[in-house]
Amino acid sequence: MSPLGVQLYIQDRHVVMDNGILQVTLSNPGGIVTGIRYSAIDNLLEVLNDETNRGYWDLVWSVPGSAGIFDVIKGTNFRVIVENEEQVEISFTRMWDPSLEGKLVPLNIDKRFIMLRGSSGFYSYAIYEHLKEWPAFTLAETRIAFKLRKDKFHYMAMADNRQRFMPLPDDRLPGRGQPLAYPEAVLLVNPVEPEFKGEVDDKYQYSCDNKDNRVHGWVCLEPPVGFWQITPSDEFRTGGPVKQNLTSHVGPTTLAMFHSAHYAGEPLVPKFGPDEPWKKVFGPVFIYVNSVFGDGDPFWLWEDAKEQMTIEVQSWPYSFPASEDFPSSDQRGNVSGRLLVQDGYISDDYILASCAYVGLAPPGDVGSWQRECKDYQFWTQADLGGYFCINDIRPGDYNLYAWVPGFIGDYKLDAVITITPAGCDVFVGDLLYEPPRDGPTLWEIGIPDRSAAEFYSPDPNPTYVNKLFIGHPDRFRQYGLWERYAELYPDGDLVYTIGVSDYTKDWFFAQVTRKKDNNTYQGTTWQIKFTLDTVDQIGTYKLRVAIASATLSELQVRVNDPKANPPHFTSGLIGRDNTIARHGIHGLYWLYSVNVLGNLLVEGENTIFLTQPRSTSPFQGILYDYIRLEGPPSPNSNSSKKLA
Template sequence: MAATIGVQLHVQDRHVVLDNGFLQVTLSNPDGIVTGIRFGGLDNLLEVLNQESNRGIKGTSFEVITETEDQVEVSFTRTWDPSLQGKQVPLNIDKRFIMLRGSSGFYSYAIYNHPKDWPAFSLAETRIAFKLRKDKFHYMVASDNRQRYMPLPDDRIPPRGQPLAYPEAVQLVNPVEAELKGEVDDKYQYSCDNKDNKVHGWICTDPPVGFWQITPSDEFRSGGPVKQNLTSHVGPTTLAMFISAHYSGEDLVPKIGDGEEWEKVFGPVFMYFNTTPVDASEDPKASLWEDAKAQMMVEVLSWPYTFPASEDYQKPDQRGYATGRLLVQDRFVSDDYIYASGAYVGLAAPGDVGSWQRECKKYQFWTKADEDGFFSINNVLTGDYNLYAWVPGFVGDYRCDATVSITSGCYVDMGDLVFEPPRNGPTLWEIGVPDRSASEFYVPDPNPKYINKLLVNHPEKFRQYGLWRDMVNYTLMPTWFTRWS
């Protein structure tokens, strides 16, 4: 019956309520802060003890953009006041929220705008963050093999928790749940490559309810496909990261110059909620997670969306495509061209070879080449780009010198492109495989006094970085070399 109910919008003096029969979302007016999410028998999924004064960027103006039975889109804007120069970031910010008929979730995106006559600023981080009820959401899922019951936020605070080398890493010395005693909690243990960071979240088991953050595209994220970003962590907190300096520092902080015109659309991302019958025979946590992954695929296949109302968000027919084939020419490996199988190929802002890794002002679009080196980069925003690539197994980065101009509806065939890895001669010896991964390197077991039990005998042991006794030293033994001529 709920699926037949149209979307309803209720505007009050201090709050705006979106309701489609599946869920009800309350936002402060005109701040545009999500203060309540009613779903699955819970009056509010969010932590009510978190003060509204500590909830992020506040709007100063509210506007209804779209209001039909099929869709409601609302806008909360903040226009920069020059009298606040030095106290407030010189940005116009438009936060949007969308609810669709029959949808078990809502979408959010934002448009950041810096006119050309405004002063300079740096944007160290921007994201969407939700803090959930700590009395309900105890089980966190970052991936198939990283999910567990998590500590409470109280466990991280002395005397229950003891900070280690940096404040994010805390040893649980007297947690509420005794079985967690001695473990180390660190939000960086749950980070993820952009390319893999599509869905994560939290589960309440009584009643069984899932709270999921789904990001269907990486185009608006900084740093490219292998940039690590945070996901969910103790709070309970779930994040949609757009720009961050994590794992990189100042290189990935956008610096908008004095008089520089800049605009970027972040999102939309989807906040998805699901539930399962209490008497289900299977593990409700597994059922909720599998359903969340299925919904993630629905969102990915629906990208780019057709329903956002902002003209700044380009729809499918406004975007373009680029295709081609990447070959490798390495005469020390083969006299023939080598297919760039599994190569990562992307369009990013024009720059030097490898500059995409530090690019954080504009958009990036990436794909993987097939076994014959053919690639197709779809749904690219209009603009000028360079094509970049790297090929697993070969040192170096590729950049096509020609500028790739994408216009609405265009189809750019780039033909055969040839990457020549940098060499001074034949390979004498090497440690590891040049694939932007350290998966083949030895990672020692952590000190038993400092562990995360989830990561013991885990394929990603490196996530317990710093918890082993000594640093790793590699020794090249004289008996390991092979004579060649």
């Protein structure tokens, strides 16, 4: 028997989409999802909440120079875009005019919802538009949030190894939860379920890189029902493949994050001028619900959600959205080629850029893609041979960018790649990346992969534990690890000896401030000790420092003189990532190349001093990615070899 056709019911205050599998109710004309009826549950959303606080689009915006304003987007006009037995698409718009200046973000917003025949879920996307001569504004965040029933949904899953029974939202309230030093973290001191007593709950412990943020959600055990948010593409997300975003967290809450400044700060807050027209489509994303019948295992719902996610990814770009602002597959293009690496100090031959991240983003400088936050990006990962194909690219002008795990720096193809609305296939051939390199490696610390995950993350203070991350590969996601530094190094700062120390055990994951007895903080100076048998006194050595994240920090480098003033190098104040406080292990990537004159070095033992002097809070610090000292250039290096 074929599934029932899609029906649309329009009422005075509500609109209902129903395909016989689920029924979705939205406010009219606000476009707030007030109810999702599925299986034996009348409403999957939190019935104790006001209707405007169940399923909604929101954003955070501001006039330049002012504080951010949180705005749940409520439509003022309802339209039916498509209505037949195969598909319903409805629109809730909120149009801006000058009488609203200072009251609402200067955007026309068109929220769309789609239901298809036979589909166990529904889709949502939105079109944001800023017209020329409208006021300037900034957009710090936009997303879809769903608040589920706390009496039903207790088990959360966002990865195979990151899922668990979760505390209740009540456990975070005064009397049951104790706020910790960073506002979002709460110590559960008197939870409803005693098993959670002594744990820390913090939504940022469940953050995820864009490239891995495909499906997450919640499971209800009685009856066994799953609620999942599926994002089939990253094209509308900002900051590239390793930009981190929130997923699901205690509430029970599920988020579809489109744009945020998390783990990046101000550089990822787009600033629109008064004469800057802009339009962007966020989504579509898919809200998927599933169930188990009979005596089936409720935890199978996660496996089924992953299978559905694969189907959605393979179906991208969707053929059914009715907006002309969402181009279909035949209106998009593809770019393919191969990336090679040349480093004459490693190999005389070209090196395959295995597993390189290759992407198209708006034209900009080398590495600008990680701070790009207005338009579309398209990324893929090369195969082991360095071959890549980026598919279904929206029409426009782009630069091709890349970075290669195992090598420092960023690649950019200087030529602009134009994707035409008629669709096109662009073959760029073999591309050659020459990572920064002046001389042979004398020593190195870490792995150049834009993360501090390989370094030492300590066990958490037993007072601040999330049981999920005990013995977990992501042990760095525990709360309060920054405080362990002073405990592990009570009498002096970290000293790392090349050839003796092991960075997986002896290099603390973050150079943080040191807490003093009077609740003040001081900067720290780490030492790298190394021995040189010979020194080229007139040569120039090169210290490469790749930073995985920085928060209101400064990197000062001194060579063999801890009191050199000024230091031999300073980065100045950098970073607003908040990665240390939010357990993210990486944020924005920074690469510094420091000239070290040979006359600063000596035969025998040398010391490089890395100082982070900024010290007004416990959350300031630097996460290193990789450090390398290169000797002076070798006269016979083949660094000038080029592709034919």
